[in-house]
């Protein structure tokens with residue numbers, strides 16, 4: 001099973017996490033679970049160093065940013081309201097909310113990009129072409 005392959009024998013606690021999500025959490029190759037997925041902060045490697053899988057075949061595009069905006073917006077908006085209701089000065093509430101939103105966006109983007117990439121990889125999703133329509 002791919003879970004055991006990713007985690008090693010005896011690691012049953014995380015075995016319930018579906019393989020694409022587990023590979024994304026570890027930011028590893030969705031094919032073998034060993035090679036690093038990113039060559040820099042948000043730049044995917046061209047291929048897996050462990051198994052040679054070609055990462056150029058899948059591209060998550062702007063998808064991760066959409067999900068990050070939805071998640072961060074759902075957290076930052078209540079935070080701003082709570083700070084305002086708690087009586088914090090407006091500039092403090094805005095500064096804290098902006099700092100939190102920025103930090104969350106930066107932290108979540110690689111995770112969501114790795115997740116969408118792993119799901120694309122698993123489902124063999126690719127860009128539609130004219131040949132698909134005809």
Ligand SMILES: [Zn+2]
Nearest residue numbers: 029032048051
């Ligand atoms: Zn690999």
